[in-house]
Amino acid sequence: MKSFPAAESAAILDSLPVVVFRIGPDLRLTYANRPTCELLGLTPTQVVGRSCLEVGMEPATYGRWVEHLRTAFRTGQPGRFQYLRPPPPAEMLFEYRFVPERGADGAVASVLVAAFTVDEVKELRAELRAEEERFRAFMDRLPANAWMRNEAGVYVFVNSTYLAHYGFRPQDVIGRTVDEVWPADVAARFRSTDERVYAVWRAEQFLEVAPEPDGTPRSWLNVKFPFTGPDGVRYVGGVGIDVTDREREAAARRELDARLVSAEKIQALALLAAGSAHDFKNVLSVILGNADLAAGAVPAESPAREYLRQLSLAGDRAAELCSQMFAFAGGAQPRPGPTDLGAVARDTLRMSQPPRTSGVRVVVAAESNLPPVWADPSQLSQVVLNLVTNAVQAIGRNPGTVRVGVSAADDCVIMEVSDDGCGIPAAHLGRVFDPFFTTKPDGSGLGLAAVAGIVRDLGGTIAAESAAGAGTTFRVSLPAYHA
Template identity: 35%
Template sequence: MNDPENEWPAGGPRWGPRMSDRTIQEILSQLADLRERLPAERAEPLSAGSSWLAAAERDDRLRWVLEQARAVLVELDQDARIIFVSPNVEQITGHRPDEFRGIYVGDRVHPDDLERLIDVSRAMGSGTSPERVRLRAKHRDGGWVHFEAVSAARFRACDGQIHSVSVLCDVTERQEAWARLRESEARYRVIVEANREAILEVDDRGRSTYQTGVARELLGLSSEELSAVSLFTLVHPEDRPRVEQTLRAAFRSGETVKLKPFRMRHQDGHWVWYECTGLSYRRADGERRFIAVGRDFTDRRREEEERRALQQRMEQVQRLESLGVLAGGIAHDFNNLLTPIIGETRLALGDLPARSPLRERLERILRAAQRAADLTRKMLANAGAETLRTDRVDLSQLVDEMAHLVGDGAAAQVAIRYELVKGLPKVEGDVTQIGQVIMNLVTNALEALSERGVVAIRTGDVDLAHSLPNQVPGLGEALAAGHYVYLEVEDSGCGMTADTLARIFDPFFTTKFTGRGLGLAAVLGIVRSHEGGIEIDSRPGEGTRFRVLFPAP
C-alpha cells in the first residue's frame, strides 16, 4: 500500500501511480518536433501575445497523444495566467477552453494544493527533468478532478515574457481506486481489531511480520519484540514439535490447518493457551506467509479442567457412598451375628471351672469375635452409621494420653516427635472416634517407614477467612470459613503417587499385604460425621502429611 512518491505532505491524501515517463517523453517529443516545424511552415512569425501551443495543438499527432493519455496541455505566462489550454480539457473537467484563458491558474486549483503549486513553480529550473506536482482542479459539477502535472518546457514568447508549458494527466480514476482500497483496508482493520481475535502472520522462520493488538496483549509483547524472535521459541517445549510440524506442512501445502490448543509463554513467564486456524499464502514478492486466526483458550481450558475435576469428584463421591452403604449393610448384619457369639461365649466361660480344658478354646473364640466386632465398628464409622456420642475433647490432651499406645507400634529406630499446642479450644465430638482417627493416622505413618524415620504429631488451631475447597471427595464441596482445631500427622516415608492418593479412602483399598483397607475409610467417615475436613500433601519419596480439621466452638 505505501508508496512514498505518491503521497501528499502530512495530512494530505495518497495518490495513484505516477504518469508514465514514457507518456511524458512522447508528448515532449511531439512538442519539440512541432517547435521545429511550425515556424518554417507559417508564412509569418507568431504575433505578440499569440500562443505557440495554440498553433501546435492543431497538429493531429499531438491531439491523438493527449486524448490517449487523458492529458491536457496548459501554457502559462510569467504571472501564472493561463494563455492556452488544449480543447480536450472540456472532456475531463466539463469547462470549455475559453473559460480558462486569461485567469490565474490558482483560481481553478484546490486551495489545499495552491501553496504546493507555488513552491514547485518557484523551484522550476531550466533542466531537462520535468518538475512534478499533484493537484486538484474544479469540475463543472462541483467535484474535483485529480491531475498529475509536469512542467514540460520554458521558452521566451514573442512578447518577450517567459512562458511555461505543463502536461496535466488525469489520474482521478486511479485516485478513486486507491481511495476505495484505503477504505477497504481501514474497514478490514476495524473488523480485525473489533472481533477480539488474536491474529498473527509469520514467515517460514516463525518470525511475526504482522499481529493484531489482541495478539500482542495475549503475549505481553510489543510489535518490535514479536518481530525480533521466532514464535517457535515462545511455544511450550512439549507442544513445540507438534506446532512446528503443522506449520511447516501448511507452508508446503497451502491448505487450511487447525492447530489444537497449545501453550505460549507470556512476557511475565506464565503460560497461555492459544487455539487457532490458519493457512499460508504467497506474497507478490514470492515469499510465503502463514496467517493464524485464533483466540486465548486459557480460561476455557481452565473451565474444562475444573469441570473434569468436578465430574471425577462426583464419581468418586458416588463410589464412596455406594461402598459405604455396602460396607455399612454388611457390618450391621455381621454385628447382629457377632452379638450372640460374644454373649454366649462369655456365659459359657462363666459356667466353666477355672481349670477346664475348654476355657482356652472359648477365650480364643471370644478374642476373635471381639476383633471381628472392632472391624464392624470401623465399617459402620465409614458409613456414618455409628452412634455419635458428643463430648468436649481437648485434642492435645487426647494425643498426650494416647502417647503410650502410639509408641508401642513404633520400631526402635523410628522417632516420634510431638508438637502439641496447649490451651486449644475443645472440640465437640466423640472422644472414642477422634481417638480412632489419631491411631489410624499414626499407624499409617509408621507403616510408611521402612526401618527408620520420623513421625511428627502436631496440634494447633487456624482461622479460615474464606471457605476452603475440600481435597477429599465425600466431605462436601468446601470447608466453611471459621475457626478450626487441627491434628497433623507427618511422616518421612515413601510418599504416595497420584493414583494412590485418589483411592486411599476407598473401603478395602490397601497397598499393604496384610492390610484390610478400612483405616482411612473409617477416618473419612468419622471426620464427615464431625463436619470437619482433611488436607493431604504427599509426593513419592518425600513423605506424607495429613491434617484433619475439626470445627471449634
C-alpha cells in the same frame, strides 16, 4: 487473440476515467478506450493500427517506450514507464503500467497499458495508504491476536494485541521465524499446526499454549487459515482468543464431577458396609459367646483351650473390622458435644498405645487454651488412633518418631500427625482415603476411609502430604465450636 476486447469489456473500459489501451506484438495499438481517444483528439479508427510514435509520442521518448514494451513481451512480467507528454493541450507527466496478456499457447500475445497522471498516481497512493491505515486500525483494535506467517514460518504481520499479549516489539517478531521468536517446544507445536493447515488447505481450529513474558502458560483458541498472496507465496493467517480462564473453569467442573461421582460411590459403599457390618456383628456375637461357653467347659489342661483362644482372637479381630466398617458408614450413633481435641489426643495415646516397634517414639504437643470442637470424643479418639497407628506402621522396625501436634488457626483446630517413615508414593497419595485401598498385606483399607468419613461428618477436612523416603503428614482441620 482478438484485436478488440469483447463488447462488454469495451463498455467497462470506456467507462473508466483512466487511459487504457492495448499493444500488439508489432508494437501497434490494437485497442484504445474512450479517455485515450479523447486525450489524443483522435477517433478509435485513427488510433488502432498505429504506433505510439504515430499518435503523438516524442521520438526521444519512443525509444525507451519500445524497450519497456519489448521487455514486457519477453519476460511476461508487469512493468511501469513514466512519460512527459508535451502540449497541446498541456504538458502532462504520465505513469504507464504494463500488464502482459497471454494467449491460449501461454505466450505473451499483447500488453494492456493503463496510464495515470502523476497527480492521479499520488491520489491512488494516498487512497492506498488510507486503506492500509484503516486496515491497521481495525486489526490493532481487534480484541484478539492476529498474525500472518509465510510457508517458511516467517512472520509478515502481527497486530498490536498480539504484541501486547506477549510483550513483544514489532522488530522482535516481523521478519523472524517461529523458531527465532518462541521456545523450541512452542515453535514445534506452531509449525506442526501450520503444516496441518497447508496440508488440508482449509481453516482449522487448535487449542495452543504459549507463555507470557513471565513464563506463565496461557491457553489460546487459534483459528488458522491458508491463502495465496498476489506474489504467489502461500501464507497461514491466524486469529486467536485467550481461553485460559475458560479452560480452568472446565477443569474445575471436571474435578467437581469426579468428586460427585466419588461421593456417590462412597455413599453406596457406606450403605453396603453398614448393613454388612450389622449383620456380621450379630453372627460374631453368637460365635464369640459360644466360644466363651466352650472354653469354660473344657479342662484347663486340654489342648482345645488354645484352639478356642485363637478362635476368640480371630473373632475379636473380625469384630474390630466390623467396627471400622460401621464407622466408615457413619452407622454408629455419635454423642457430640464441646470437645478438647488436644486432651483427646493425649488421653488416647496414654491409655491406648497403638501397635509399635520398640524403636518408635510418639510425641504429643498440644497448645493450651484450645477452642473446643463439636464432636463425639470416641470418634476423635478413633481418628487419633488410626492416624498414629498408620504412622507407626510406616516407620516399621526402624527407629523413628511420630509427632502429633494440635493447634488453632483461622477459627479451626488443626491436628497434624507426622512420621519420618518410608513415605507414600505419588501414585498412591491420591487414593489413601479410598475405601478398601491398601498396600499392606494384612490391611483392610478401611482405617483411613473411616477417619475421612468421621472428619467429613464433623464438617472438617483431611489431607495428606508425602514424598517417597521423606515421611508423611496427615492434617485434620475441624471448625472451632463457639457456644
